[in-house]
Amino acid sequence: MSVNLIDVKDLDAIAIGAALYGTGGGGDPHIGKLLAQRAIRAHGPARLITLDELRDDDLIISVAMIGAPTVMLERLAETAPLVLALRQLEAKLGRKAAALFSGEVGGMNSVIPFSVAAELGLPLVDGDTMGRAFPKLDMTLCALHGIDAAPLALADEKGNGLVLDTVDVQSLEGMVRALTMEMGGSCYSALYSMTVAQARKSLVLGSISMTQRTGKALFEARERHLDPVAELVRVTDGHCLFKGKVIDLQRTIDGRWSKGLARITGLDEHRGEDVELLYQNEFLVARSEERILASTPDLICTVDMETGEPITAEQVRYGLRVAVLGLPCVPEWRTPAAIARVGPRAFGYDLDYRPVEQLTMDRR
Amino acid sequence: MSVNLIDVKDLDAIAIGAALYGTGGGGDPHIGKLLAQRAIRAHGPARLITLDELRDDDLIISVAMIGAPTVMLERLAETAPLVLALRQLEAKLGRKAAALFSGEVGGMNSVIPFSVAAELGLPLVDGDTMGRAFPKLDMTLCALHGIDAAPLALADEKGNGLVLDTVDVQSLEGMVRALTMEMGGSCYSALYSMTVAQARKSLVLGSISMTQRTGKALFEARERHLDPVAELVRVTDGHCLFKGKVIDLQRTIDGRWSKGLARITGLDEHRGEDVELLYQNEFLVARSEERILASTPDLICTVDMETGEPITAEQVRYGLRVAVLGLPCVPEWRTPAAIARVGPRAFGYDLDYRPVEQLTMDRR
Incomplete structure (x- = not known):
């Protein structure tokens, strides 16, 4: 229909x-x-x-x-x-x-x-x-x-x-x-x-119907007591990049821009590693000292580790336990012309874009 | 025509x-x-x-x-x-x-x-x-x-x-x-x-044709070796309020506003008196320690004492010898509603408007 x-x-x-x-x-x-x-x-x-x-x-x-x-x-x-x-x-x-x-x-x-x-x-x-x-x-x-x-x-x-x-x-x-x-x-x-x-x-x-399907999947996971984070990964074809606790937060407002970073220290299998999420209105880069986990134009999303509730950069605060998801962007964003416009360097980050699924594969 | x-x-x-x-x-x-x-x-x-x-x-x-x-x-x-x-x-x-x-x-x-x-x-x-x-x-x-x-x-x-x-x-x-x-x-x-x-x-x-007549009168005065300032006073139905030399100048730009004051020390019959012209883009108040010479909405104009050439607030500089003219505004500006909108208090000056011809009469 x-x-x-x-x-x-x-x-x-x-x-x-x-x-x-x-x-x-x-x-x-x-x-x-x-x-x-x-x-x-x-x-x-x-x-x-x-x-x-x-x-x-x-x-x-x-x-x-x-x-x-x-x-x-x-x-x-x-x-x-x-x-x-x-x-x-x-x-x-x-x-x-x-x-x-x-x-x-x-x-x-x-x-x-x-x-x-x-x-x-x-x-x-x-x-x-x-x-x-x-x-x-x-x-x-x-x-x-x-x-x-x-x-x-x-x-x-x-x-x-x-x-x-x-x-x-x-x-x-x-x-x-x-x-x-x-x-x-x-x-x-x-x-x-x-x-x-x-x-x-x-x-x-x-x-838009994709966001509707994703939201429905999250509600159903909660009803059926499934792991909401795993369900979000499944329905979005995404990757769970990191799980941890927010330990630092820097935020400034510059005109109509909200800029900052959130620092997360690993829990469970990520214990011992700290990850920074850099944002300019949106999360644009997820990185640790050792590696890049994901970067724009791929999607970097934070959700509550237990409930799967999405957390905006404005809502991030000390002590939150979050899962960081990496979702592949639509293929049209991965052409050289598109990367020049919305890749990491377009936002002033000195790194080359690599697709989140490759970065995740390398790590395994 | x-x-x-x-x-x-x-x-x-x-x-x-x-x-x-x-x-x-x-x-x-x-x-x-x-x-x-x-x-x-x-x-x-x-x-x-x-x-x-x-x-x-x-x-x-x-x-x-x-x-x-x-x-x-x-x-x-x-x-x-x-x-x-x-x-x-x-x-x-x-x-x-x-x-x-x-x-x-x-x-x-x-x-x-x-x-x-x-x-x-x-x-x-x-x-x-x-x-x-x-x-x-x-x-x-x-x-x-x-x-x-x-x-x-x-x-x-x-x-x-x-x-x-x-x-x-x-x-x-x-x-x-x-x-x-x-x-x-x-x-x-x-x-x-x-x-x-x-x-x-x-x-x-x-x-607009009034400005044309005024300009022509000034050109003719120069050609015929008449006193340009006197001719300007005549053609505008104005008053010569003061003649003197610019001795001080304060100017700031605030957004699209140019604000400041020019201080003029008297020459000839005005010797011994100092006059300040306060401006916010336009000259709005002419005053000495003793008296108000003119104020908005009446027109306060500065011209070169010798040539009658109009001098803008931007062009005023130390040492210029100027005549300050006061021209009555159109009668519509002299109603209470109009004075509330463009009189001295509308620009933050704590004084009542009085028509320039009355102020000049009082002085004689």
Whole structure:
């Protein structure tokens, strides 16, 4: 079936899956989930569809929150400014969106669009621009395919709105950063407008239902008293890279960036080894003194060792016992052009990317 | 005649008049003049018209540079980004402008619109939003009449553009300030869109031809070896408040604001008295220890004592011999509501406004 009706309970699964794929960043999906659930209670289920439900020249648009996750957590998200941003972008384009989609499968922005979809009765495409979450506007497979985030609309809770029509992503990033700061650290956006024909080539399709399957598997593991971490590894085709206890934490906020590292000391079979997780909004590198365990664009996820509950970089704190999972990114991120854009060196880390499954194999 | 063809030479007069009415701020009109003269050489004279040449429901739009005068002086102004801002605003409104107008009669923005008018073959309305220059977007008679600066388009030399659609002027000021800084300290704008019917009630009409008459009078005084300062006083219905030598100067740049004071020690009949000119982009208060000579919204202008050449706050330097002129503002600025918006207290000066002609009378 190509239409998947997403009800309040389905969002619980999607949100917990999105928290995992958020690789520590993207903001806690909990707030976005509450917002979407409220809209679904008021307007009925959201329709998650495949691109086959649309015509090739239909327009689709992503809606998202932009800003530092820490700030987003402190503000109550609203649907109205997302609708305002969407309307401003539609007016700019002179066309209405036939469907919405999520910019990323990780974090808050995976679930936020469901609130707008439910409220406006628009379907949501089962797909996203990266199959994970990255912090910059051009760190998407769409951008690699020449589809820009701009024109990009921003709005705030007061009813202010604007549309940016920029010529390069540096200008766009700079203006969005300046405006986000001015708007109080976070704001609401509509972006990445494209036709369905463009979406076929550039979106990661099926990624939202993947988060739903992952969340469901976690809930079932808990119900059936299976090891949640093992079940997450199974359903994601991932690897358990490390288990340990958080012993140190360094965190700074720099503009709309949250940066830092978490240090974890090994437990069980990892006793005696310390691992550092380096993050810039998302976890980007997992390393010990001896070796690299995984690096961007592969996904580095932390979950509670006992419950499998995903833990964002914001939630990491001293004493937490965590499992670090490594999930292979989608193959499109592993080309030289993609690695140049989102590999370790793109974030300032002096190391070469190697696929997480190779790194894990080497270790055995 | 209601159409006044503005050629290269006419702009010399307008620019020097605009420098006077700029009351020390608004940026040196020289750069704007060169830009407009280049456009006129390429495309023919600009048409300065009265509102009678237009229909009541015609749309008119102002184009302007926004930013710190110091920064504007260091960048070569261009017409293309003004056209881009205009086009973005027109697209937002879904209507083309039938004519342009100048936001202020003081400084660079009095002459900048001539470049766009000449290039696009659009007429320019003989009027502005304030009959002088003020630094904030809502310090206009239009704003007092409920006509907003927003929707407001911004653009830069790279080709980036955006349209702000804000709900209050605080939001607009904040976003424009943040974006202006991000765009390098100055940028190009289209704003204050209104119908001709609205313009009839809220624009200061005839103010551009007034700057032209003032500039011509100064040129003629020089040719005929008359006292230029006396001629300026005569043609502007103004007052010569003080003559002296600049002995001190304090200047800071704070965001897109240039703030400071100039201290002048009296010459001739003013010997023995020191006067301070306080400015925030424009000269706002002229005072000595004993008395207030003039204050906003009346116009405080400095000119070279010998040549009558207007001197901006940026050009004031130690040793200059200047005459300080006080020009009555338009009567609309003297209502209690207007004084609340642009009187001394609106700029943080703890003094009551009194009309410059009364202050001058008291002294005699």
